[in-house]
Every structure is written in structure tokens, then in C-alpha cells.
Amino acid sequence: xxKVKGAIVIDKEACKGCEVCLAACPTNVISMASxxxxxxxxxxxxxxxxxxxxxxxxxxxxxxxxxxxxxxxxEA
Amino acid sequence: xxxxxxIKTENLVYKKTSFMTDNTLSYCPGCGHGTAHxxxxxxxxxxxLAENTIGIAPVGCSVLAYDFMNIDMQQAAHGRAPAVAxxxxxxxxxxxxxxxxxxxxxxxxxxxxxxHACNRGENITIIFINNGIYGMTGGQMAPTTLPGMRSSTSxxxxxxxxxGNPLRITELVAQLPGVSFVSRQAVHTPRNVRKAKxxxxxxxxxxxxxxxxxxxxxxxxxxxxxxxxxxxxxQWMEENMFPFYPLGDIKVPEK
Numbered sequence: 001x002x003k004v005k006g007a008i009v010i011d012k013e014a015c016k017g018c019e020v021c022l023a024a025c026p027t028n029v030i031s032m033a034s035x036x037x038x039x040x041x042x043x044x045x046x047x048x049x050x051x052x053x054x055x056x057x058x059x060x061x062x063x064x065x066x067x068x069x070x071x072x073x074x075e076a
Numbered sequence: 077x078x079x080x081x082x083i084k085t086e087n088l089v090y091k092k093t094s095f096m097t098d099n100t101l102s103y104c105p106g107c108g109h110g111t112a113h114x115x116x117x118x119x120x121x122x123x124x125l126a127e128n129t130i131g132i133a134p135v136g137c138s139v140l141a142y143d144f145m146n147i148d149m150q151q152a153a154h155g156r157a158p159a160v161a162x163x164x165x166x167x168x169x170x171x172x173x174x175x176x177x178x179x180x181x182x183x184x185x186x187x188x189x190x191x192h193a194c195n196r197g198e199n200i201t202i203i204f205i206n207n208g209i210y211g212m213t214g215g216q217m218a219p220t221t222l223p224g225m226r227s228s229t230s231x232x233x234x235x236x237x238x239x240g241n242p243l244r245i246t247e248l249v250a251q252l253p254g255v256s257f258v259s260r261q262a263v264h265t266p267r268n269v270r271k272a273k274x275x276x277x278x279x280x281x282x283x284x285x286x287x288x289x290x291x292x293x294x295x296x297x298x299x300x301x302x303x304x305x306x307x308x309x310x311q312w313m314e315e316n317m318f319p320f321y322p323l324g325d326i327k328v329p330e331k
Contacts, residue, residue, distance in 0.1 A: 006089075007082035018106030018306040024266050041105065049079040056090040057266035063110030064101050065092035072087040 002073040006054020008046050011066040017041035021058035021067065027051040030058060093117050095126045095146045102140050106306020108296030109138055111263040112205055115273045116176070117145055123280055129172040130164050132157040134186075136178040137212045138205065145176075155186025158193035161200045172283060174201040179220040180210045183245040187219075190245065197254025197288035201279045204246065204291065207298035208317060215301030219243040222320055227301070242320065246293040250327040256287040258327040262295045264310040268323070275325070287329055295321050 008029070015037060021044055022030050031047035046052060054071030095117035103109045120126040126147055133141040135154035142149035152160040157175035165173040182190050182204050193200065209227055210216040217227040217234060220242055224233040234242075250258040257279055261272035272294055279290035295317050299309035 005079075005082055007079045007087075009083060014100065016105035020106050020264070020306055020310070023307060023310075046079070052079070054082075054089055059090045060266045060269045061111060061264070063103065063105075063107055065096060065110065065114050067090075068088070068092070069090040070082045070084065070087040071089045072082045072084075 002075055004053060005072055005074045006052040007049070007070045008052060008054075008058060009068045009070075010044050010046065011068075012037050012043040012045065013039070014064055014066040015041060015043035016064055017043055018063060019044070020061050020063065024057040024061045026055065026057065027053060093121050095121050097144055097146045099143050101144055103137060104300045106297065106299050106309070107137070108207070108263045108294065109205060111269060112203065112272075112294050112296065113138075113141065113144055113176075115263065115269060116174070116203060116276055117147070119273055119276045119280060120147065120172070123277065123284075125172045125280060125284070128170070129174070130168070132161045132164070132173070132175040134175065134177040134181040136181045136210075138176055138178060139212070141176050155181050155184070156189055157181065157186065158189045158198070158200065158202060162193055162196070162198045165198060165200050169199070172201075172280060173199075174203060174280070174283075176203045177205070178211070179204070179206045179208065180212075180218050183219045183243050187245070190249065191252070194249045194255050194289045194291065195252045199283055199286050199288060201276075201283050201290045201292070203276065203279075204293040205296050206246075206293055206321065207296045207301070208242075209298045209301040211298040211301045215298070215303075220245075222316060225316070244321070246291065246321075246326060249291050255289045255291055255327060256329045257282050257290040257325075258293075259291075259325045260293040260295060260321060260323050262313070262318070262323055264297065264313065271323075282329065293321070295323065
């Protein structure tokens with residue numbers, strides 16, 4: 001059966017590290033980086049990449065609109 | 077298929093609308109303003125109205141809204157956005173006109189303009205961001221500050237005896253006959269964002285049908301003003317703001 005897989009791209013330089021996307025993700029894909037971006041914020045990045053379903057919840061709540069979401073059907 | 081292979085244009089599900097500029101938002105991390113800006117622009121894009129819309133920017137944190145919204149904008153003096161919107165709409169009745177105002181702008185200095193524009197039933201949409209505080213100037217008490225809520229000018233909490241009661245201006249506006257649609261929403265969770273977007277969409281649709289003033293309040297956080305982290309402030313908002321400012325449609329047009 002085909003499975004839906006997702007992927008997100010976070011613009012790490014535009015991320016302000018507010019962590020609102022972490023709470024919005026149903027599969028806990030996103031983590032905060034220990035290093036900082038040019039603005040001095042710990043930015044969000046997709047850690048558990050395999051878990052992403054491409055639901056776009058993180059992108060919808062991101063106040064700065066830095067997340068782009070992709071989704072594709074994958075043959076299991 | 078691995079994660080990186082999915083990142084292709086044909087698989088794109090969601091990206092920031094082109095009706096938001098690429099300027100870095102001047103808001104604090106986690107502020108609801110950014111989300112509210114974006115969903116407003118998304119709605120205008122979906123309705124095909126964005127090219128034909130004039131937005132009125134307020135004074136307050138969102139004073140630079142014209143730098144972020146990639147549409148025609150006009151800046152109004154503090155609190156006067158509904159008055160400016162009235163003028164713009166009367167000159168160009170075919171344009172979609174909206175104001176984007178905070179609580180210090182709309183519910184304090186602009187109370188008269190807000191109430192009279194709504195009472196006249198001006199065919200405009202008002203988007204009202206309520207975070208219960210004057211965020212831009214350093215977290216002073218606003219008319220919308222909750223009883224007992226701490227701010228920089230009510231450090232022991234708002235004492236209703238001496239400082240008065242919070243103003244539910246949205247309920248006040250809903251009583252006016254010129255207003256056709258009033259709704260209160262939030263933008264801190266995906267579910268709330270979707271509902272808020274729906275409310276804003278209804279508001280703009282009613283404006284195109286010339287149904288009178290439409291008013292959408294968005295209860296938002298002010299993590300800097302409330303002295304909390306963004307996630308804490310969203311929780312505090314759910315526990316304290318929502319009981320006083322309950323979410324949902326307050327006035328809908330009769331069918």
C-alpha cells in the first residue's frame with residue numbers, strides 16, 4: 001500500500017527559535033539545534049525525518065512562515 | 077524514497093504566500109502577529125482579492141505591517157485606521173478594504189473611530205489582535221488587560237477597584253446594527269489557525285457582498301510583555317485569556 005511521506009525545509013537563518021512548531025508537530029519530527037543561526041537563535045530542524053507525514057501543521061503555526069512542506073506517496 | 081528526494085516542486089504542499097514580503101518580521105519570536113498577517117494574506121490570495129485590496133496599518137507593534145504585507149497599504153494615525161478605511165472605501169467602493177489593529181490601537185485610543193465606523197456599517201473588515209497589553213511600548217496595562225494580570229504599569233496585578241474593568245470591545249461591537257459578522261479566534265495551534273482563517277475568509281466574503289462591517293478578533297500572546305517563553309505564553313493564554321475572551325462566532329448574518 002502506498003504510504004504518504006512528508007518533508008519539511010526550515011529556513012534556519014529566518015527561524016527565531018520560538019519552538020511553537022515543536023508543540024504543533026503530531027509526530028515530534030522537529031528539534032531545536034544546539035548551535036545558533038546568524039541572529040543568535042537556536043533554530044528548529046527536522047531531526048526524526050522518517051516520521052514526517054507532511055501534514056503542514058508546523059508551517060501553519062510558524063509565526064515567521066519559515067517552513068516549507070512537501071508530501072509524496074511512497075510505495076511501501 | 078528518502079526525505080531529501082521528497083523535496084521537489086511537484087510535491088510542494090505549503091509555502092509562505094508571495095503576498096507576504098521576504099522582509100524579516102519585526103515581531104518577537106513566537107508572536108501571533110506573524111501568523112495573523114500570513115493567514116490574512118492567504119485568505120486574500122485564495123479569494124483572488126489580494127491585487128485589489130487596500131490594507132490600513134495601525135500604530136503599535138504591527139505599525140510596519142505595510143513592510144510585510146505585499147499589497148497596497150496605507151498607514152493611519154494611532155487608532156484612526158477605521159476612519160481612514162472609511163475614506164478609502166468610500167473613494168473606491170470596489171476595493172476590498174481592511175484594517176489590522178492591536179488592542180491598544182483599536183480598544184483604547186481608537187475606541188470612538190471603531191464604534192462609529194461599525195455603527196455606520198462601513199463596508200470594511202476589521203482584524204483586531206488582542207494580547208491584553210501595550211506590547212510595543214513596554215508591556216503597559218491596556219483596556220483589555222485581565223483582572224489581576226501583571227503588566228509594567230500594574231506590577232501587582234490589575235486592580236479592578238482602581239484601574240477599572242477590562243473592555244470586551246468585540247461583544248460591544250457585535251450589538252451594533254451596522255455590523256454583520258463578528259468572530260473571536262486564536263492562532264496558537266494549527267486547529268485554531270484553520271478556524272481563524274475560515275473566520276477571516278467569511279469576513280472578506282461578506283465585505284464583497286456589501287453586508288456592512290465585519291470584525292474578527294484574534295486573541296494572541298505577547299510573550300515579551302507577559303515575561304514568558306512563547307510556549308508558556310500560549311499556555312497562559314489558553315488558561316487565562318480564553319475564559320475571559322471565549323472563542324467562537326459572536327454574530328453571524330441571518331440566512
